[in-house]
Amino acid sequence: MSPATADLAPALDIDTRLAELERGVNLLLNTTPVNAAEAWADFEHSDFATAPTLRLRPLDFAPDLALRDLYDVRVEDVADPALHTLFCAKRDEIARQVTVLVDRDTSRAVYGSLQLYGGVSSPLAAAASELLDAVPAPPPSTQSVTAGVFADAARAEIDRYRSVQPDFSADIEVRDDVSELMVSFGRLLIPEAATFRADRVEPLVHHEVGTHVVTYQNGARQPLTLLTVGLPGYDETQEGLAVLAEYLTGGLDPRRLRVLAARVLAVGQMLDGAGFLEIFESLRAEHQLPPRTAWSIAVRVVVGGGSVKDAIYLRGIMHILETLAEGTDLEPLFVGKLALDHLPLVQDLLDRGVLTAPWVRPRWLEVPGAQARLERLRAGVSVTDLYEGG
Numbered sequence: 001m002s003p004a005t006a007d008l009a010p011a012l013d014i015d016t017r018l019a020e021l022e023r024g025v026n027l028l029l030n031t032t033p034v035n036a037a038e039a040w041a042d043f044e045h046s047d048f049a050t051a052p053t054l055r056l057r058p059l060d061f062a063p064d065l066a067l068r069d070l071y072d073v074r075v076e077d078v079a080d081p082a083l084h085t086l087f088c089a090k091r092d093e094i095a096r097q098v099t100v101l102v103d104r105d106t107s108r109a110v111y112g113s114l115q116l117y118g119g120v121s122s123p124l125a126a127a128a129s130e131l132l133d134a135v136p137a138p139p140p141s142t143q144s145v146t147a148g149v150f151a152d153a154a155r156a157e158i159d160r161y162r163s164v165q166p167d168f169s170a171d172i173e174v175r176d177d178v179s180e181l182m183v184s185f186g187r188l189l190i191p192e193a194a195t196f197r198a199d200r201v202e203p204l205v206h207h208e209v210g211t212h213v214v215t216y217q218n219g220a221r222q223p224l225t226l227l228t229v230g231l232p233g234y235d236e237t238q239e240g241l242a243v244l245a246e247y248l249t250g251g252l253d254p255r256r257l258r259v260l261a262a263r264v265l266a267v268g269q270m271l272d273g274a275g276f277l278e279i280f281e282s283l284r285a286e287h288q289l290p291p292r293t294a295w296s297i298a299v300r301v302v303v304g305g306g307s308v309k310d311a312i313y314l315r316g317i318m319h320i321l322e323t324l325a326e327g328t329d330l331e332p333l334f335v336g337k338l339a340l341d342h343l344p345l346v347q348d349l350l351d352r353g354v355l356t357a358p359w360v361r362p363r364w365l366e367v368p369g370a371q372a373r374l375e376r377l378r379a380g381v382s383v384t385d386l387y388e389g390g
Helices: 003-007 009-025 036-045 063-072 081-102 109-117 122-134 147-164 198-220 235-248 254-271 276-286 291-305 309-325 340-351 370-378
Strands: 144-146 172-175 182-184 187-191 195-197
Touching: 003 009, 009 063, 009 081, 036 291, 063 081, 081 109, 081 340, 109 291, 109 309, 122 254, 122 309, 144 147, 144 198, 147 172, 147 187, 147 195, 147 198, 182 198, 187 198, 195 198, 198 235, 235 309, 235 370, 254 276, 254 291, 254 309, 276 291, 291 309, 309 340, 309 370
Parallel strands: 172 187
Antiparallel strands: 144 195, 182 187
């Protein structure tokens, strides 16, 4: 332990406890349908006429006890002003996560989601509409691969990181109780029934492994444990970086751009009172999204009583683009899972020797063409400029 870290030992004990509590809540897994494959089959069989019944897993913790344990953490004892502010914000965020889970499948759920992720501003909605207008709907993709093939590609990518850092590791699980590809506390979870467009495998691997797993692994090498589960409000920046990874590796194609935009419009419709069928039909008929894609977007927006999280992908990349145009160095964003707002704090901790430089850098920064694309972004572009045609 460095002298700088030793001075913060009491604060780091509190940091560890907050991270443990968030792991126990596991918001991501507990807001993911367990029956998505069956629900899609039923919806397709109904000729897209009957809204699906989505089931969530039972909570494996007692919310009231979790909140009691959370507020027993003596954040007020942290003397370092920056860390005190950070830990207070993190405690509040975990409490909101618990409330969201308690309110699942009720009319209150969406309000907790708004507190965690924010709403859809007029500029964000305008950018989404502009993207859908500017990017033509491509013909359906015909080549796809199975979950097993994707898992093999992810394992190969992990091996590439392991060739640089032999201790780099990540669990990969193909599961029948998740509906979407996700990284949960460093584990890559792949839906068993999922298929993936063949041309999306590489960019998705850079998104999931090269961003979400890499920042988890980097965070695990820091004394601040919250850098593994995420500093308060980290999700938007993390997803913005992951979309950046897709762009730099040439994988942010028209279909993907349209999905990111459609997610924002779907969240807006849900907030305006639209139900699953209305959202689905709008995405399919008005915006020419394939039925399975429209289904996935609509499910993600209405699950559990309403979620606004999907708006953070487009908002995140827009903020990353603004940051790049300002000349900000991306490197501190790789020390773990943090938000752009935390850069001054993280830089201060780096300068003081509390944190160390990222253990491993994302490979997506080094693929052919990535640096040229990055320089283009640093010159200043809008999110619509990410469309390269084709």
